[in-house]
Amino acid sequence: MSTLNPCITDWNNRSVWLIGASSGIGLACATHLVKLGAKVTVSARNMDLLLSFKRDNPSSMVAEMDVTRIESISQAFEQVKNHHGIDVVVYCAGHYLEQNADKFNLQEMIKHNDINYLGLCRVLSFILNPMIAQRFGHISIISSVAGFQGLPKSLAYGPTKAALINLSESMYFDLHGHGIGVSLVNPGFVQTPLTAQNKFHMPALITTDQAAVEMIKGWRKGDFEIHFPKKFTLVLKFLKILPYFIYFKMVAKATQSTK
Numbered sequence: 288m289s290t291l292n293p294c295i296t297d298w299n300n301r302s303v304w305l306i307g308a309s310s311g312i313g314l315a316c317a318t319h320l321v322k323l324g325a326k327v328t329v330s331a332r333n334m335d336l337l338l339s340f341k342r343d344n345p346s347s348m349v350a351e352m353d354v355t356r357i358e359s360i361s362q363a364f365e366q367v368k369n370h371h372g373i374d375v376v377v378y379c380a381g382h383y384l385e386q387n388a389d390k391f392n393l394q395e396m397i398k399h400n401d402i403n404y405l406g407l408c409r410v411l412s413f414i415l416n417p418m419i420a421q422r423f424g425h426i427s428i429i430s431s432v433a434g435f436q437g438l439p440k441s442l443a444y445g446p447t448k449a450a451l452i453n454l455s456e457s458m459y460f461d462l463h464g465h466g467i468g469v470s471l472v473n474p475g476f477v478q479t480p481l482t483a484q485n486k487f488h489m490p491a492l493i494t495t496d497q498a499a500v501e502m503i504k505g506w507r508k509g510d511f512e513i514h515f516p517k518k519f520t521l522v523l524k525f526l527k528i529l530p531y532f533i534y535f536k537m538v539a540k541a542t543q544s545t546k
């Protein structure tokens with residue numbers, strides 16, 4: 288089977304811009320990629336955390352950035368372009384707060400959209416043209432299994448992740464011919480500050496190091512979709528093919544103790 292993306296087998300001197308890398312999956316990826324010899328730039332809002340990463344990894348660069356503010360992205364983009372170049376961009380920025388339709392919160396709906404989806408769109412408005420002009424590069428987007436189908440508590444978060452999945456698929460069609468890789472990362476539960484708020488049992492929970500290893504493996508194989516841990520994500524993929532009356536019944540039953 289031919290690979291869908293150019294395989295990234297050698298990270299030495301490859302510039303990687305990780306957006307949303309002050310904690311969690313982004314931070315773990317940054318740490319692994321520095322060890323593999325990549326020229327890593329970490330972006331997010333929390334400068335204390337980013338500078339602590341830089342202290343431990345002096346070859347890396349820090350570019351403070353808020354994905355909801357276009358001027359902030361513009362400044363970070365100029366810094367990355369001028370110092371490291373733009374080879375690989377990994378969009379890890381994310382926000383999650385559980386929400387149900389009977390406690391509808393418009394501000395939170397907007398905030399999820401602004402960070403999880405529109406933040407990426409703002410970043411794309413800077414990186415796409417230079418990547419197309421240089422005829423190489425790779426854009427990797429962290430979505431979630433929560434984007435596969437509607438889930439309880441996921442009213443604000445889920446739709447933004449579904450949008451990322453659809454956007455990644457469309458971008459793949461458009462960018463493949465330009466020599467640019469597009470990958471979609473769909474993790475199950477990973478132990479991070481984002482999931483620390485969950486009071487329910489998270490099945491097949493993995494560490495951020497395990498997530499980073501899976502992502503690097505997927506990029507090496509040239510995968511379009513990188514999903515993990517398989518014992519959890521394959522179950523959710525199976526649920527996707529079921530008729531709704533079975534899907535709603537099964538998911539409601541499996542999650543009723545989490546209400």
Ligand SMILES: NC(=O)c1ccc[n+]([C@@H]2O[C@H](COP(=O)([O-])OP(=O)(O)OC[C@H]3O[C@@H](n4cnc5c(N)ncnc54)[C@H](OP(=O)(O)O)[C@@H]3O)[C@@H](O)[C@H]2O)c1
Pocket residue numbers: 306307308309310311312313330331332333334352353354355378379380381382383402429430431432473474475476477478479480481482
């Ligand atoms: N953990 C899981 O189980 C899981 C599962 C599926 C998908 N994901 C996805 O994985 C990605 C990483 O999440 P995580 O679990 O590693 O959580 P995390 O540790 O909370 O990381 C989220 C990152 O997003 C950054 N961020 C948030 N708002 C931002 C903004 N306005 N501008 C720039 N950066 C911003 C945060 O940095 P600052 O606060 O410093 O800005 C942080 O670095 C997210 O897209 C999440 O939805 C996670």
